[in-house]
Amino acid sequence: MTNKAEIPNCEDCKTRGKSIFCDLKSDELADLSYNKGCSSYKKGQVIFYEGRRPTGLYCINKGKVKIAKLGEEGKEQIVRLAREGDILGYRSLIGGDAYSASAETLEETSVCFIPKEAIFNLIRQSPEFSIKIIELVSKDLKSAENKVTDLAQKHVRERVAEALLMLKETYGLEDDEQTLGVALTREVLANIVGTATETVIRLLSELKKDEIIALEGRKIKILNHKQLIRTASIYD
Amino acid sequence: MKTSVFSGCLIDEKVNISNLKKFKNFKKGESIFNEGENAQAVFYIYDGKVKTLKKDKTGKEHIISFAKNGNLLGLHAIINDTKFNATAITLEDTSVCCISKDDFLNLIKEDKNAFMRVMKLLCYDADTVEKRVLSIKHLSVTQRLVEGLLLLQQTFGKDKNNFINISLKDIELSGLTSANKIVTRNLVKKMKEQQLIDVVADKISILNTNKLKGILRN
Numbered sequence: 001m002t003n004k005a006e007i008p009n010c011e012d013c014k015t016r017g018k019s020i021f022c023d024l025k026s027d028e029l030a031d032l033s034y035n036k037g038c039s040s041y042k043k044g045q046v047i048f049y050e051g052r053r054p055t056g057l058y059c060i061n062k063g064k065v066k067i068a069k070l071g072e073e074g075k076e077q078i079v080r081l082a083r084e085g086d087i088l089g090y091r092s093l094i095g096g097d098a099y100s101a102s103a104e105t106l107e108e109t110s111v112c113f114i115p116k117e118a119i120f121n122l123i124r125q126s127p128e129f130s131i132k133i134i135e136l137v138s139k140d141l142k143s144a145e146n147k148v149t150d151l152a153q154k155h156v157r158e159r160v161a162e163a164l165l166m167l168k169e170t171y172g173l174e175d176d177e178q179t180l181g182v183a184l185t186r187e188v189l190a191n192i193v194g195t196a197t198e199t200v201i202r203l204l205s206e207l208k209k210d211e212i213i214a215l216e217g218r219k220i221k222i223l224n225h226k227q228l229i230r231t232a233s234i235y236d
Numbered sequence: 237m238k239t240s241v242f243s244g245c246l247i248d249e250k251v252n253i254s255n256l257k258k259f260k261n262f263k264k265g266e267s268i269f270n271e272g273e274n275a276q277a278v279f280y281i282y283d284g285k286v287k288t289l290k291k292d293k294t295g296k297e298h299i300i301s302f303a304k305n306g307n308l309l310g311l312h313a314i315i316n317d318t319k320f321n322a323t324a325i326t327l328e329d330t331s332v333c334c335i336s337k338d339d340f341l342n343l344i345k346e347d348k349n350a351f352m353r354v355m356k357l358l359c360y361d362a363d364t365v366e367k368r369v370l371s372i373k374h375l376s377v378t379q380r381l382v383e384g385l386l387l388l389q390q391t392f393g394k395d396k397n398n399f400i401n402i403s404l405k406d407i408e409l410s411g412l413t414s415a416n417k418i419v420t421r422n423l424v425k426k427m428k429e430q431q432l433i434d435v436v437a438d439k440i441s442i443l444n445t446n447k448l449k450g451i452l453r454n
């Protein structure tokens with residue numbers, strides 16, 4: 001059971017400034033609001049499944065989502081994490097392909113759904129929107145290319161540190177300015193890094209021993225940001 | 237030309253497109269563009285085979301993708317208005333059409349069909365490279381080699397003797413596994429001994445697809 005969601009108006013949306021819809025004109029936004037739907041999901045619910053055909057575009061109004069593939073051996077491989085204002089599944093929609101990964105909520109989340117025709121109309125009619133979306137896919141491609149070389153050189157410890165920095169980048173910090181804005185199980189962390197859960201547990205306690213982070217259950221505090229960056233070997 | 241980004245607009249704008257492009261021939265092993273160079277054009281592979289790669293700090297090559305007839309290279313650097321993010325090197329004699337940055341951007345601005353085709357190509361490329369990222373994160377070196385060989389066969393097809401239609405050197409294979417050359421060479425040798433693949437000179441043939449795919453599931 002999901003809570004009944006009110007359909008938020010795109011024009012008043014506070015996350016729109018961060019999204020690909022930021023440059024739309026007010027009549028285009030009115031169209032978007034008119035055409036879309038919005039649903040609430042509880043933690044752990046699936047928004048769409050790998051292998052299904054997309055019928056539109058999802059945009060996160062509030063909440064957190066993980067995008068993951070099922071590996072050949074049945075193990076989860078987390079492709080990326082998404083936050084408010086992020087769109088989901090746009091590459092499959094535009095490419096005309098089935099979803100290459102599934103989207104599952106990490107907490108209570110509300111997601112707007114914009115039907116396919118509305119998106120394709122926008123691409124045809126709004127030059128600003130079509131530029132935004134082609135820039136987005138170009139950036140995705142570039143960052144994937146960079147990861148190929150980056151990953152191959154890194155040890156698991158560096159990748160764990162990097163994953164923590166990525167979580168901070170995506171979800172920010174809580175009010176204490178130390179605690180990561182998302183609490184994940186060790187298994188999910190392992191599926192982000194691409195290693196065994198035991199290894200993540202071991203490496204987190206190493207980082208804790210070095211006083212780079214502190215652990216409180218699933219919550220992780222970054223105590224020494226500079227040292228964490230150094231551990232991840234991100235110099236550029 | 238059927239699969240090409242220009243297949244639709246060629247009908248309406250045959251003359252325009254032909255005027256826009258410049259034809260260039262590259263010998264095997266030449267670079268079409270290099271990582272870090274200013275991107276001034278996109279390159280349409282008319283006939284040939286190309287690998288795109290990035291080098292890490294130690295100078296080791298990592299394969300980003302393989303490209304063949306009908307593929308466009310350098311797209312996202314032009315769209316993001318940045319330098320080339322990878323190096324493109326021909327795997328055999330290759331002829332390409334170069335379309336200048338301005339001409340290309342104008343084309344996709346004015347022709348929505350061309351725009352959509354370019355978008356689709358970019359989406360496909362992003363998916364393919366992201367899949368490589370996941371392989372490096374989650375698969376063993378052996379599994380990455382298997383996946384790489386299947387990818388090569390899917391991209392370039394087979395010749396009449398069932399060999400993958402491309403000459404492969406150690407550098408391409410280790411670029412695919414992201415492991416060092418000796419480790420990769422030993423794995424290739426082991427797979428040959430197990431009669432999963434056959435290796436003659438620099439050609440490889442997949443003998444047992446099912447068993448190879450089984451390795452991916454272990």
